[in-house]
Amino acid sequence: MAYDPFHILRCAHAELHVTNLERSRAFYDMLGFVVTEETPNQLFLRGVEERVHHSLVLTQADVPTVAHLSFRVESDDDLENLYEFYVKRGCRPRWREAGEERGQGRALLVQDPFGFPVEYFAQMEQVQSYHQLYHLHRGGAVRRIDHFNCFMPDFDNAFTFWTKEMGFVLTEYVESDDEPREMSAAWLHKKPSVHDLAMMKGDGPRVHHVGFWMEDMTSIIRVCDILGGAALHEHIERGPGRHGISNAFFLYLRDPDGHRIELYTSDYLTIDPDMEPIRWSSTDPRRQTLWGHKTPDSWWQEASAVLDLETGRPFDQQAAGGVERLKDFIK
C-alpha cells in the first residue's frame, strides 16, 4: 500500500489576504462562488458542489498574501501526528481551536520547512449543497476546489518532503532533456485526481495559483464571456486551453489583488497504484498547452507572496537559481 502517514485526504481551502474585500467579492461573484458566511472583514466561499463551510476565504488586509493553504485529514488523531512531525522537523506548529476559523474544527497551522503557511483540519461544518439548485447558480458556477500550485526555490528537497514524508503521489512531471536530468515541475495527488499540489521550481515560497473544478469546457468559456462582456477582460491572463500536462481544460484569471485562480476541468482518475508518472520534456511546447500556445511571461514570473505567520508580513523569498532557472520553462 502507498505510504500514507497522516491520512491527508485532499486540498481543502485557501485563505487569501485581499486589500479591498468588496472589490474581491464582486470578482468572485462572477465566477459563481456561493457565499456561506460573511463578517465585516472576511468572506467564506464555496463551490456549488461543496457541502462544507468554505473552500476559499477572503480576508481584508493591507498587503495581499496567501494566508494559508489548507488540507483536510481523516481525523483529529492525524492532527496530533502532524504536530509531532512538524516539531521534529524544527517547525513551530500552533493549534487553532475549533471555530477560530469559522466553520472549521480544531486545526494545525504551521510555516512549513519551505516557508509555506500550511493548515490541517479534520472537521468542517456541513452546509447545503447548491449542486442541484441550478436556478441559483450564477456566473461559471464553480464546482469545488481542486488543487494548489506553488513556486518552490528548494525544489528537490520540497519534492522529497511532499512525496516521501507527506505521502503525496507523483502523476506527471517536467524534466530537462540534458544530463543530468533535472525535474522542474511536479504534480502530486492525494485524492485520485492529477493533483492536490503542484510544485514548480521558482522564486519563493510563493503560491502560483489555486485551482477550482468546473463542470465542463462550456462553463469555463462562459466565464471568459462574462468577464469580457463586463469589460473586465484584464482579469483573464491565459487560456482557455487544453493542458498537455493533466489533460485539463483550463483558464487562468488574476483577481483584483493579482492572486491567480485556475478554472480547471477534465483531468483523469489516478486511483490505480501502478500508474506510471508521465514525463514531459521541458522543451515540449505541448506540455503547457496541447495546442502549442505560448504561455505569457506574467504566468511564469508572477505569483502571490505567502504570509509569515510570525510577523504577519509577507514571507521572505529566496531565488531559485536566477535566470538559469527559467531556461527550462520559457521556450
Add this chain to the structure above:
Amino acid sequence: MAYDPFHILRCAHAELHVTNLERSRAFYDMLGFVVTEETPNQLFLRGVEERVHHSLVLTQADVPTVAHLSFRVESDDDLENLYEFYVKRGCRPRWREAGEERGQGRALLVQDPFGFPVEYFAQMEQVQSYHQLYHLHRGGAVRRIDHFNCFMPDFDNAFTFWTKEMGFVLTEYVESDDEPREMSAAWLHKKPSVHDLAMMKGDGPRVHHVGFWMEDMTSIIRVCDILGGAALHEHIERGPGRHGISNAFFLYLRDPDGHRIELYTSDYLTIDPDMEPIRWSSTDPRRQTLWGHKTPDSWWQEASAVLDLETGRPFDQQAAGGVERLKDFIK
C-alpha cells in the same frame, strides 16, 4: 426568383394572453428573456440577441389565448398591399396605429382565412442588444424568436395559401406512404432557416408553439436543470432531443397557462433556391426525434386557442378529420 409579393422578412413576435402576469413573468425569467418594458397588464420581452423592442408580449387576460402572431415586412408599402389582399380574400383587416402596440410602428391586424389572428408591421423601436452583455444573461439566455407552429384543420388550403399566396417556401414535410399520399405537416420559411411557420394538420385554428433560438445544446440543457432544480420540472413536456425534421436540438416547455414554447437550435441554412424539400414518411419514428423517442400524447393533442379579434373570446375551432387524422402522427 422566388415569388415574394409582400416582402415578409421573418416571424417577429407573438402576443400571449396569460391569466396571471406575475406567475408568467417568473417562468419566462427562468428562460432568460430580457424585459424591455412593462405596464400594469403587459410585459414586453426579447431575446438577448435582439435589438428590437419585443419578440414576445404577455398580456393579462381572463382566458389564455394567442392574441396574435406577428410577421415583419420590409416597408409600410407592403402593409398597404397586404391590406388590399386580405380585403379581397374576404377578411376584415384593421390598422393599428404606431404605438398602439408599444414600440411598434403602424401595423395591420387580421383574422386570416383560416382563423388565425395575424399581424404585420415594418417598423419597431430599436433597443440595446444584450448579446455581448454576458454578465447580465440569466437562465438559458434565449437568443431570438425563430418560428411559429400551428394546428390547421383545413391543411391543404392553408398550405396553398401560405406557399402560393404569401410566398413562403417549403423546406420539409411529412407525408403518408399510402396512396393517395397526404401531407400532414409542413415547414415553411421566409428568412433562410428551416421555418418561420410550421403547420400541422389538426383541430384548430390553434397555435401549437412559439419557437425561440438558443445558443447551443448546453444552454437548452441548462434550462432543464434550472427548471428541475427549482422543482418546476412539470413545465418540461418533451425533450431535450434532436429532431429528424429540421435537425434542430429542441426542448418543449409549457408555460403556466399551457402555452407551449420550443427552445430550438442548430437547424440549417436554406438560402439556395434549388434546395429540394425533404420528405419524411409519417411512419418514420426518426422524423419526430432522430433518436426514436416517442412524442407524448399531450404534444399531439394540446395547443393554444387563438383570439377571435371580433369577440375577444377564443376563436371557434373545427375538427381536422377526427381520429383518422391522428393515425399518421401517432406511431
Add this chain to the structure above:
Amino acid sequence: MAYDPFHILRCAHAELHVTNLERSRAFYDMLGFVVTEETPNQLFLRGVEERVHHSLVLTQADVPTVAHLSFRVESDDDLENLYEFYVKRGCRPRWREAGEERGQGRALLVQDPFGFPVEYFAQMEQVQSYHQLYHLHRGGAVRRIDHFNCFMPDFDNAFTFWTKEMGFVLTEYVESDDEPREMSAAWLHKKPSVHDLAMMKGDGPRVHHVGFWMEDMTSIIRVCDILGGAALHEHIERGPGRHGISNAFFLYLRDPDGHRIELYTSDYLTIDPDMEPIRWSSTDPRRQTLWGHKTPDSWWQEASAVLDLETGRPFDQQAAGGVERLKDFIK
C-alpha cells in the same frame, strides 16, 4: 477511518457473454471504445483514458449473460484475504492464474452469497492511454468504466454485505415514505465518486447495467446522434437526462444482446468521510430524472442474467417480492 478490510479500489471491468461478437463489436465501436486485443472469441476493450488492458470484455457465447463483474484491489495479499473471507461465507472461490484472463494478473473468481459472479484482481497489464490521441478518438470516446448496477432480490442482506463486510460507503439511497421505511435502492462507492456499485431491489441476481464515464454532456448527445444517424436508434432506451440521484447526466443504451450500458458524467467528489448519504423519497419523480421524465417500463423490468460459474448457464433467479416490489419504483 472507514472500515476497509480488502482494499477494494474501484469497479474495474465486466465480462459480457454476447451471441454475435462481430455485431457487438460494431455497436461498441460506435460508443468509441478502444480495442486492446482480440482473439477469435473475445474482444478486450477500454476507454480512451484508461491505461490498463481492458475495462470491458466481450466473449462469444450461446446465451447472453454477465460472466463476471470485476473489482480491483490494492495487492495480491488482499486477494488472499478475500479467498478466506468467501470460504468462511460458504462460497467456493477459485483462483484464476495470471493471464487466464488476458492482460490480467492472478485473480479470484467467486459466485458471491447473492449469486453474482464477482472477480477481484490486483495487477493488470499497462497499455497506452489514448486520452490525448484525440485524432484517434471515434464515436463518443468513452473515457473509463465508472460503476455496476445490479438487481438484488435479497436487498437488505446484500446491502449489509457490501457496506459492513466489503467496506463500501453509502452515498445516496431511495426509501419509502411509509413506516416502516424500506430502502429500495442504494449507491455505494469505493473510489471517491458516487458509486462503484449500485443495488436496486428486484428479481435477480441480475445486472442492470454497466456504467462508463464520458467527457461531458456533448459527447453523450453525440452518441445519440450517431445512433440516430445510423438508424440504430432502437439501441437508445432512456435519456439523455439528468439524474436527481448522483446528479449525473446520463444515457442508457441496450447492446445487441440487450445488455444495458449507461453513459454517465458529472457526478461529484465523495472523499470527505463525514458526507451524509442523500435520501430520496421513492415518490419523488426527480430522483430518477431531475427533469421529471418518466422512466420506461423496460428499464425497470429488464436486466441481464448472470453466469452460474458452476454450470456455465444463467444463474437461477429469485423474485424480489412480486408486484409489491415495484410500487416503490414506478410512479
Add this chain to the structure above:
Amino acid sequence: MAYDPFHILRCAHAELHVTNLERSRAFYDMLGFVVTEETPNQLFLRGVEERVHHSLVLTQADVPTVAHLSFRVESDDDLENLYEFYVKRGCRPRWREAGEERGQGRALLVQDPFGFPVEYFAQMEQVQSYHQLYHLHRGGAVRRIDHFNCFMPDFDNAFTFWTKEMGFVLTEYVESDDEPREMSAAWLHKKPSVHDLAMMKGDGPRVHHVGFWMEDMTSIIRVCDILGGAALHEHIERGPGRHGISNAFFLYLRDPDGHRIELYTSDYLTIDPDMEPIRWSSTDPRRQTLWGHKTPDSWWQEASAVLDLETGRPFDQQAAGGVERLKDFIK
C-alpha cells in the same frame, strides 16, 4: 428595399492552389470536410450540412494562391447583368461553361477592379447532405462555408464598390477615434448573417482567410484537441476565442500552404433592414477578442496571394500605406 442589383445570395466557395494535394487533403480531413469528388489534381470538398457539390476546391499547383472566390447568384440572368457590369467597369470577365468547374453550372470569372479573382454562378449539382449521417462525421465536422475575408489596399473605393455597386450591407466596422475618422475594416453581408465578405485595409489584393461555420464551441475545441493530439499544433495560429466583432466563437488555422481557415460559429441574424451597423474603435482590444487576447503578428501581416487570371501567376500587390496603416490595428 435594399439595393440588390445582381441578386447575390451568399459566398459560395473558394478555390485554393496548393503545392501538395495529398498533404492538404490530410489536413482538411482533420477538420471534417466531406470529399465530393477527386481528380488527379483536384479535390472537391463540402461541409456536412451542404447539399451542393463543393464549398472548397483544392487544386495542385506550383505556387499557393487563391484561385478564385465564388458567390452564388439567383439566376443565369444575374450572370448576364454581371458580365455587362464588369465590362463597363473596364474588367475582362470571361465565361466558364457548365462543368468547366466540376459540378458547377455556367459561371462568370473576373479579376475585379481591386485585383481579386471573383466568380459568380447560379447552378450547382445537388449532392447528399451528410448533416444527419452523424455516424460518418469526422474531426470537427465542418458545417458549411460562411465568409471570405480580404486585405484590400484601396479600402475606401473597395468599400464603396461592394456596398454601393454590388449591394452588400454593412453590419460592423472598425474606425479610428481621431479626426478625420478612418474606417479600416468592414463586415458586409448578403445572406442574413454578419458577413459574406469582410475587408481589412492592408497590402493586397490578398485573401486573409476563408471562414467555415461550425456546429458549436465544442466542435471547434475538438479541432484544437485533434491537431494537438496529432502533434500538428503548429497549424493553430490564433484562438479559440470570442470575437467582439460579430460575437462569433472562432479559431484560425493555417493549412499546409499557409492558407488561413477560420472555424466560426455563433454570430447573429441580420435580416432586419433597419439594423444599425456596429462601430468598434480601433483602440478597443475587445473588438478582436472579447476576452482581450492579443492577436499574433502573423495574423495581421500574412495572407494568401491571389491568382492573376491572365498570367496564372500571383497577382501583383500594392501597399496599403506602409507602417501607418498598421497603427490602427496593432494595439
